[in-house]
Amino acid sequence: MTYVVEVNGLTKAYGDVKAVNNVSFKLETDKIYGLLGSNGAGKTTIMHMISAQQFETSGSLRVFGEHPYENNHVLQQVCFIKESQKYPDNYNVRDVLETAADLYPNWDQQFAMSLVEEFQLPLKRHMKKLSRGMLSSVGILIGLASRAPLTIFDEPYLGLDAEKRQLFYDRLLEDYAEHPRTILLSTHLIDEVGTMLEHVLLINRGQLLLDEETDSLRGRAFSVSGTAAAVDRFTSGRTVIDRQQLGGLVTASILNNPGQLNGQAEAEANALTVAPVSLQQLTVYYTRLQNRDSVSSKGAK
């Protein structure tokens, strides 16, 4: 199988700080990946190395089978959209779109113009006069209309309202269905994009914590709701990753015990309401678990 991206032992160090520490993963063709992790985890650094904006300190990196650095053949297949993109001062929206049309071989002008309408972008307005959300919309539009075989969105929607974010998800999924490509999306709005992601890469403190299909990850846990007494009885002896109380109603998220039948049928038999657990809860749980482990192992030294 050929992969769109293959990284092996990828490391980026700034002095003593390893922003990315010995990370290995592969991205398949035509799949939507979420690159998740808390602030400073190393997501942007990984994306910068894949898109040849930064050079790795060590490890190997292949994008479409080649090293991406100053490699036009590779880079014309990669579209990288970041929240803080800078544009020339004298450019208006139309200039930016024309530049993008020249840059990306798969650019679809008709699609781009339909997105201009839907995102209500003023073509003649200078980029520096756009609102924060409008700037994000321009980036999203370029990411979508470029139809690049590898499209990378690094937290692309700063300032974008909920309705526009939903528009982004809807158009991405529709267009992806017709023109599949590999998408790598980093975001902190995990539950908003949860259903869109096919695969999750979770980074914490520069290290890869999870590299797993989203469905399989979700299958690791479930939540139960009911009275406090019933929930506490059921969760006793189980691994609870989250517990919320609203009035008399308690909802607990539970990890399936490995090697055991998952407890969902038993929960239902105990009059508890069973539901899937959110991707955000799972990523928070695994991140905290690693942070706790590293604190306790330091304490033990």
Ligand SMILES: Nc1ncnc2c1ncn2[C@@H]1O[C@H](COP(=O)(O)OP(=O)(O)OP(=O)(O)O)[C@@H](O)[C@H]1O
């Ligand atoms: N040029 C640099 N010099 C020194 N340290 C840096 C540099 N760029 C990034 N770092 C550090 O590398 C780590 C990873 O940063 P990175 O921007 O990749 O995180 P991130 O996961 O994208 O975070 P966020 O979600 O906050 O955007 C952080 O500790 C950051 O301070």
